[in-house]
Amino acid sequence: MSKKIMVVDDDQNIVDYLVTLFEDNGYETCSASDGVEALVVMKDELPDLVTLDLEMPDEWGPRFYRKFNQDPELADTPVIVISGLSGIHLAIRKAVATVSKPFDPDQVIQIVQETIGG
Amino acid sequence: MTKQLLLVDDEDGLRRVLSIALQDIGYEVTTASSAEEALRRFDEQRPGIVLSDVKMPGMDGLELLKRIKEQKPETEVIMITGHGDMHLAIASLKLDATDFITKPINHDALEVALKRAEDRMAMRRQLREHTENLERLVEEKSARLLQAERRLATRQVLEGLTEAMGQLTTDMDAGETIFNELPCFVSVHNAYLEIIATNQHYRDRLGDFVGANSWDAYCDRKPDDEECPVGKTFRTGRGQRSREILTGLDGSEIPVIVHTAPIKGAGEDADVELVLEISVDVQEVNRLQEELRQSRERYRHLFNAVPCYITVQDRQFRLVEANHGFQRDFGGEPGQLCHGVFKGRQSPCRNCPVEKTFTDGQSHESEEVVTTLSGDQVNVLVQTAPILDAKGRVEQVMELSTDITQIRQLQDHLTNLGLLLGTVSHGVKGLLTALDGGIYRVDSGFRRGNEKQVQAGWKVVRQMVGRIRSMVLDILYYAKKRDLRWERVDALEFANQVADIAETKAREHSIEFRRDFARDLGEFEVDPGIVSSALVNLLENAVDACLMDRQKKEHRIRFGLSTRGRAVLFDVEDNGMGMDKETRNKLFTLFFSSKGDRGTGLGLFMSNQIVEQHGGRIDVDTEPGRGTRFTVLLPRVLPDAAKCATNESAAASEQPSPTCGQKC
Known part of the structure; x- marks a missing residue:
């Protein structure tokens, strides 16, 4: 059974980009456009990995991260931060990787594979 | 010369013969036939020689002799006696007759007698002349002696005076013998306008003028020029001062300033007896003065022509001098304070470069924002330089400010x-x-x-x-301006939205926040996004101003909305710390912040730009310790220039582009 990746970004174009990328590489996907929605989706889908944008309306990335980590069912889900903000590696210290936009798709796939396998 | 002779004889024939003979030997002869007639003739003619017969009817010759000698003793009288009248001859000699001859008259004897008479006359004349000469000579010699004495005395006074003056100047400033470098020509003149004495320097440079006329030393004075300084002094009785040119021994021209002083005799109304003339060589002084004048002129020109503001200040920051540019743009009379004229400050500026230069004598630099007379703000780069006095101490400081506003x-x-x-x-x-x-x-x-x-x-x-x-x-x-995305907005609703954002921050710090909005203002044209940023920025500044004020316990902010003419007026008023004039002047410049580390200096600059772009303006009224009031005037209807660009922009971008305005 293939692994599932949740893409969280307020820019629908980027969601579409990542979803296509992951599906092309044989992963299942789900997505959300802000922190509040992301928590709901995450509980439903129980993804193996989350790619997270930091700057989003309503609830930004770090707060969503804290919230899902308080839920034992979801805690410790690996997170890859993908953001345009500078200094992003400090925002979520436990993230497996931080990738700045614009990113190299091969690099993202490599990190995903190293984290949850192909 | 005609020799006059009076011949007296009662014998007509003798008289005639003798007078012819006498005329032959050169006499102008007058005759008389009696002693009485002879006396009359003598009175008229006063002849030097009288030739008279002794025996005559009436008054005889001896009586005539006596009368003539009484009248004029030096008259030579020769008596003619008969042969054998020796006693008469002796008697006449006793009466001081010159000689006597006997009848018949021997021609040779006559000539000898006449010769003797003439010799006696010549002798007497010579003697008289000698006597007269002698008297005149004595008079002359004694006058000369007197003058010589006087001259000697004058010269001694003169040399003494010169020496004293020389010593005086040497004493006054040891080492600096001004007297040698500014030599004086000293001379004394008498009332005949003659130079009677000169000092050594006069003789060395001009030559020996003693005895010459007073005006002779001047190269441009004509002969007999009694209007020369000395002449004027004699005429007016007062000292004179004038510029003259003397001729040196080598023919050179020596420009001098001539001073004269009258020396009067004893008594109050006494005449001027002598004049003392002192001339100072101003050649070198003239040259130096001219050089100084020229370089001053050049510096003055430079001082005024440079495209900089230049001032010279004393230790109290008072303006000593200011160039044209400074006076034109800032006013500033000598004596006014630099910080007052330049910045409208009461007290000296912090980190004043002039003060630093006074302290360490080095040049310093700073950058300032100053306000011109017309209210324009000018960025200037200030450089200072010390002006040292003779002892090397910083006496004044020159401040040179370059307008770098454009940069x-x-x-x-x-x-x-x-x-x-x-x-x-x-x-x-x-x-x-x-x-x-x-x-x-x-x-x-x-x-x-x-x-x-x-x-x-x-x-x-x-x-x-x-x-x-x-x-x-x-x-x-951006180089032009960011275009406005304007729309019609209800003023009251807009003000309330802005207030909602800002009020939270005020409440957090227990600052009273009051909305003072007029009703029914209707709509106005505005780019609500950026204008709300600008107003929020002003309101947040007001909060900061309250927080930084430690003097008052209670703080409040009033946010007002009203109309003024055809404009909508927002005003933000706080009772915070307020601002001094300098801070107020710098307020709208980029990166200026009165908040120290907490401010970026961006906000007001942007706010001002936003408001200006709307054709409005921001005014500030502030007082240190009392608070600040910002008034923002925005036209109800945007000017066409602000509007028309909007459509092009809308066509160019499908979505709103990011703006800096909203990030302020």
């Missing part, structure tokens, strides 16, 4: 562009990522033969290219 404006502009780029860069990253995504999906769709995915991806690519294009245009057009 500063350009810098501000570039900085803004940088800021704009910084602000949009985050958005750009998202755009580029989305563009990558579009391209990836197109590629991926082609690989899988998924036409739908290709189309979706291509749509994203087009969309992103469009946005990037509009963003780039925004940046490029």
